[in-house]
Amino acid sequence: MMRDSRVRRLPMALSALVALALAVVPLPGALDALRPDFLVLVVFYWSIESPRAGGLALAFFAGLALDVIKGVVLGQHALALTLMAAWATHLRLRLRVFSVLSQSLTIFAFLTGYQFILFWIDGATGNPVTSFSRWLAPVIGAVLWPFLAGALGRLHER
Amino acid sequence: MVAFRNTDASGRTTGLLLRCVLYSLLALGLIIVDKRYDHLGKIRRFLSIVAYPVQLAVESPFEGWNWFRESVTTRDALREDKAKLESELRLAQFRLQRYEALEAESQRLRALRDNTAGVTDHFIIGDVMDVDLDAFRERVLIDKGARDGIFVGQAVLDSGGVFGQVSRVEQLTSEVILVSDPAHALPVQINRNGLRTIAVGTGDPSRLKLPYLPTSADVVVGDLLVTSGLGGGFPAGYPVGTVADVKRDPAQSLAEVDVRPAAALDRSRELMFVWLKPAPALPVPAAAVTTPAAKSTPQPPAKIAPSPAKAAPPGVSHP
Numbered sequence: 001m002m003r004d005s006r007v008r009r010l011p012m013a014l015s016a017l018v019a020l021a022l023a024v025v026p027l028p029g030a031l032d033a034l035r036p037d038f039l040v041l042v043v044f045y046w047s048i049e050s051p052r053a054g055g056l057a058l059a060f061f062a063g064l065a066l067d068v069i070k071g072v073v074l075g076q077h078a079l080a081l082t083l084m085a086a087w088a089t090h091l092r093l094r095l096r097v098f099s100v101l102s103q104s105l106t107i108f109a110f111l112t113g114y115q116f117i118l119f120w121i122d123g124a125t126g127n128p129v130t131s132f133s134r135w136l137a138p139v140i141g142a143v144l145w146p147f148l149a150g151a152l153g154r155l156h157e158r
Numbered sequence: 159m160v161a162f163r164n165t166d167a168s169g170r171t172t173g174l175l176l177r178c179v180l181y182s183l184l185a186l187g188l189i190i191v192d193k194r195y196d197h198l199g200k201i202r203r204f205l206s207i208v209a210y211p212v213q214l215a216v217e218s219p220f221e222g223w224n225w226f227r228e229s230v231t232t233r234d235a236l237r238e239d240k241a242k243l244e245s246e247l248r249l250a251q252f253r254l255q256r257y258e259a260l261e262a263e264s265q266r267l268r269a270l271r272d273n274t275a276g277v278t279d280h281f282i283i284g285d286v287m288d289v290d291l292d293a294f295r296e297r298v299l300i301d302k303g304a305r306d307g308i309f310v311g312q313a314v315l316d317s318g319g320v321f322g323q324v325s326r327v328e329q330l331t332s333e334v335i336l337v338s339d340p341a342h343a344l345p346v347q348i349n350r351n352g353l354r355t356i357a358v359g360t361g362d363p364s365r366l367k368l369p370y371l372p373t374s375a376d377v378v379v380g381d382l383l384v385t386s387g388l389g390g391g392f393p394a395g396y397p398v399g400t401v402a403d404v405k406r407d408p409a410q411s412l413a414e415v416d417v418r419p420a421a422a423l424d425r426s427r428e429l430m431f432v433w434l435k436p437a438p439a440l441p442v443p444a445a446a447v448t449t450p451a452a453k454s455t456p457q458p459p460a461k462i463a464p465s466p467a468k469a470a471p472p473g474v475s476h477p
Contacts, residue, residue, distance in 0.1 A: 017212070020212055021212055021215055021216050024212075024213065024216055024289045024290055024291070025216050025289075025290070026216075026220065026288045026289065026290045027290060032290055032293040033293045033294070035290075035293065055177070056174075056177045056178060056181050057181075059181070060181045060184070060185065063185070064188075064205070065209065068202070068205045068206055068208075068209045069209045069212060069213065070291055070292055071291055071292075071297070071299075071326055071333050072292070073189055073192050073193055074188045074189065074191075074192040074201075074202065075184075075185040075186065075187070075188030075189035075192060076185075076189060078181075078184075078185040078188065079182055079185035079186060079189065082178060082181040082182050082185055083178065083182055086174060086175075086177075086178035089174055090174060121189060125189070125193050127295075127341055129294040129295070131294050133293075133294075134293075134294060
């Protein structure tokens with residue numbers, strides 16, 4: 001925690017870039033709806049483990065990158081990600097001592113909140129996506145969380 | 159408020175709530191400005207150039223794999239392909255001979271009616287990039303953009319028929335909304351009897367629907383739908399699809415008609431971007447034809463509806 005913040009920025013930027021690429025990597029049709037929000041999970045990880053390295057700026061710009069690369073209204077993912085990352089940062093001290101299961105459940109709540117904000121903005125800007133399958137991504141993201149956190153933790157420790 | 163003011167390990171107050179509110183307001187402002195006003199086009203274009211390397215990086219392994227697969231095809235397969243392509247080319251050329259005669263005839267007839275030509279001319283080919291935009295919307299990303307003269311609303315075809323239209327243009331890329339997107343509607347005409355209606359996407363790339371036909375409408379399974387050219391975005395006469403199913407419920411006033419799209423919406427990789435042909439040599443005032451603006455702009459006037467009702471070439475209406 002007390003290490004030089006410049007050292008921590010490189011793994012953060014790298015993982016965010018890879019996650020951004022994973023957000024648009026082509027998947028076969030059926031799997032596409034199940035794609036977890038990798039970048040969101042990565043932002044949550046850095047918000048919890050090392051909020052000073054990226055903080056809310058990371059969340060905001062990662063969201064903006066998602067907006068641009070997915071071609072939706074600018075600010076949509078940025079808003080959702082900023083709010084949820086702020087929540088995660090606020091709860092980080094408690095989250096760090098949670099068991100794996102409770103951590104996953106909390107992440108599920110964050111991801112659902114994130115999807116809900118996206119859903120709300122989709123509706124407010126006039127192209128609602130009412131398909132039920134969009135609510136599957138939080139479940140998969142929460143299941144994936146322990147593995148992702150483990151992998152990022154290894155990257156972080158080095 | 160107090161709960162949100164955390165003290166960091168280094169003893170610095172982070173003011174999380176304040177920053178959260180600031181960033182959220184910034185994001186909300188972006189949403190509103192992007193949605194309500196069209197001022198963000200330039201910012202978007204710049205950001206998309208920044209995002210382009212990521213998109214390329216995502217695409218390149220798939221491109222590489224395709225290249226590899228193509229380069230290790232056997233000689234036999236290539237010969238087979240060649241024979242097939244040659245026979246197809248022969249057939250196409252045979253058809254083209256007739257097409258040119260027909261086009262010339264159509265031009266003559268239109269000139270007689272003092273109308274602009276509706277037959278399309280200029281194409282460029284764009285490749286679909288291997289990038290998934292959104293699982294829940296029928297859109298694709300194309301590797302041609304504002305640099306190549308693509309514009310919003312431009313008609314996009316594939317070898318089978320109408321594919322969609324350009325919904326967003328960046329500097330190097332553009333986004334095409336497919337005819338099967340639920341938010342897309344296309345003015346069409348039944349080729350057999352000229353009945354006009356609107357084809358709406360369903361979200362399923364193998365199905366469109368015609369929701370506005372009365373139960374008494376003359377439509378049967380197998381009817382070919384072509385673009386009607388009304389609305390001005392699309393050139394008239396391109397195949398959209400064939401009627402696959404007609405359900406007539408006597409209790410309802412509208413029939414349920416399913417259409418199988420002519421374009422391979424989920425398979426095509428090369429798409430054609432169409433510019434409507436500029437007016438041919440018609441008796442228009444010379445000054446209107448040789449305006450520098452009309453010559454230098456890479457976009458021929460694409461918004462002219464090829465319908466006889468709006469038969470005014472650009473520049474003629476205001477001398």
